[in-house]
Amino acid sequence: MSNLLDLLVAGLATGAIYALVAVGFTLLWQTSQTINFAQGEFVMLPAFLMLAVMHAGAPFWLAIILGILLSLLLLGLGFKLLLVDPMLRHGVLPLAIATMALAIGMKEAVKQFFSAEASPFPSIVPVGDVWILGRVVSLQSLGVLALAIAVVIGLTALLNRTSIGHQMQATAQNPTVARIIGVPVERMILLTFLINAFLVALASLLITPIYLAKFSSGEVLGQAAFIAAIVGGFNQVRGAIAGGLLIGVVDNLAAAYVSTQYRAAVPLILLIVIILFRPQGLLGRPEERTV
Amino acid sequence: MRSGIFAGLLLATVSAATAFAQGAPIKLADVAELSGGGATVGNNWKNGIDLAIEEINAKGGVLGRKLEVTHADSQSNPGVARAQVQKALDNEPYVLLGPGYSGSVKVTSPLAAEAGITQIMGGEAAELTQGGNKFLFRTSFGQQSSMPKVAKYINDELKAKSVAIVWVNNDFGKGGRDVITKEFAKYNIKVAADLSTEAGQADFAADVSKIKAAAPDAVFVYLNEEESARILKELKRQAVAAPLVGETTLVGQKVVELAGDAANGARGHVGLTTDAPVDLVKAFREKFVKKYNYVPDHNGLKGYLAIYMVKATTEKMGKVDAKKFADTLHGLTIKAASEPGILMDVTFDEKGDIDRQGFLVEIVEGKQVVKQVLPKLN
Helix, strand or coil, X not given: CHHHHHHHHHHHHHHHHHHHHHHHHHHHHHHHCCCCCCHHHXXXXXXXXXXHHHHCCXXXXXXXXXXXXXXXXXXXXXXXHHHHHHHHCCCHHHHHHHHHHHHHHHXXXXXXXXXCCCECCCCCCCCCEEEECCEXXXXXXXXXXXXXXXXXXXXXXXXXXXXXXXXXHHHHHCHHHHXXXXXXXXHHHHHHHXXXXXXXXXXXXXXHHHHCECCCCHHHHHHHHHHHHHHHCCCCHHHHHHHHHHHHHHHHHHHHHXXXXXXXXXXXXXXXXHHHHCCCCCXXXXXXXXX | CHHHHXXXXXXXXXXXXXXXHHCCCEEEEEEECCCCCCHHHHHHHHHHHHHHHHHHHHCCCECCECXXXXXXXXXXXXXXXXXXXXXXXXXXXXXXXXXXCHHHHHHHHHHHHHHCCEEEECCCCHHHXXXXXXXXXXXXXXXXXXXXXXXXXXXXXXXXXXXXXXEECCHHHHHHHHHHHHHHHHCCCEEEEEEEECCCCCCCHHHHHHHHHHCCCEEEEECCHHHHHHHHHHHHHCCCCXXXXXXXXXXXXXXXXXXXXXXXXXXXXXXCCCCCCCHHHHHHXXXXXXXXXXXXXXXXXXXXXXXXXXXXXXXXXXXXXXXXXXXXXXXXXXXXXXXXXXXXXXXXXXCCCEECCEEEEEEXXXXXXXXXXXXXXX
């Protein structure tokens, strides 16, 4: 039973990172009907941007700031202007395929210009332990969990309690009507891309010290976050958050109490079950389609 | 004008004659894990090979002929490795080098044997040299040599009565797990937990929780380098206090670099280490660091040695003969005094297994410290 606390904390910490990445999926889908299959690689790249800055001699804190700014530029602005805008006019499917190509390109570029080998990455959260309910719990797990939750709360507050958030939601719900009532739709869509870039940069900062910086590290993360977004509800931010936390915990519990060998299958089974009984996801809303 | 043409022809003739006298380059083919999960293994191996070839060629080559190597990437995937080895063998190399992963060696060694080409590889799974393949040679100890030493250390030095085993679910990991489990049985050491993990696994939280729940006297970790680093970090995160013991892949230089402080205290048996108290190994380390600007792990040594195995065997034969190469290497002892590139006296038996000194090391403040030198058996 005491083991369960360790598993829950570690699972929630990993799940919180899945949630950050999954939220990006839902935000982009809601505002611009974009499924970004390079989302995992979007998490991988910021760590390498920060490492590159550090290799140039900059301290870690400066590398974080520059890494986040570069991520906003490349993964937010650049992604929208150079790939999404030109491709979206051809439909969602060509764009989705283009993001798959982007994922491959990003992986190969990092492998070519940085290294195929894993690199260590400093932790923003201090390494150590705290005692909770008589158990030693990793400070790093708690720190990752706390930071991720703080960002999710901040994002939820932005969406629900600010004028910009309301305009973003209006854009997501019906861009045509939003435009009529004076919402700067294009600006809101760009803001969504920038928020996604910030979220992946933060996820990268939190997960890379544990998973190590490697060109292929986005594969697992992107897949887990995609499943989390569908399980939670692809059209709801709170669904993506719930889905992320759920996948993180289920994955850890399955590895501990079922089998490590079949752990990769458990989220997929969960996904199939959810889709069968609740196609819109746990917290998603059904979308009507007019014919 | 005519004299110019004559001079040119003369020069070309002289150059061709010189090249003929020196002989065409000796072609070697390397297939290694240059990307994927084993990128650390493959890139160290490749760099070791390139360093040795550069040295040998700078001194005139082997029997007056330069060595030339082509590198191919197996992507750490046995299927890709097999295709790359087939491609390499089609070009009729003198010797095939690599791969480093046991699973890849297992699927490629029949191809090299069928072609009659000697394969000098980095795999450590016990079964590789047990099947009677006369063309396969190791650059490091097989598990049948190293695991008994690890088990003896756990029993004699750590006095452990129960051990948790964590192994990677591939040929390398399963081979090591099978051998060490048998060794533990000889000492009546109980296996408190037997955990298989996946190659490339990122999250070890659940595995470490299981280890904590089993409360063993020691933990035997037998994973690839990157995964070793990840589990060391997780073991530290979850404050596992039991001694961590492994083989070369737990205490390698890359693991120490990746795991940072979490590697401190890890100990294990290593067949090769750049921290060995051997002058020739120290000299190798200096040359490698000067060329590549990082300290290699044991795979760098393995690649380097593979080339000097080629050199020593060819010079022993006195000719470049791919068909007789394997016969010559079987039973051959190469002395470091006469061939410094081999670094330590080494003997190859009839199965292609290796005999030389080994080391027991511990990671202390981010560095490998050799605690014990284990002598060559024969």
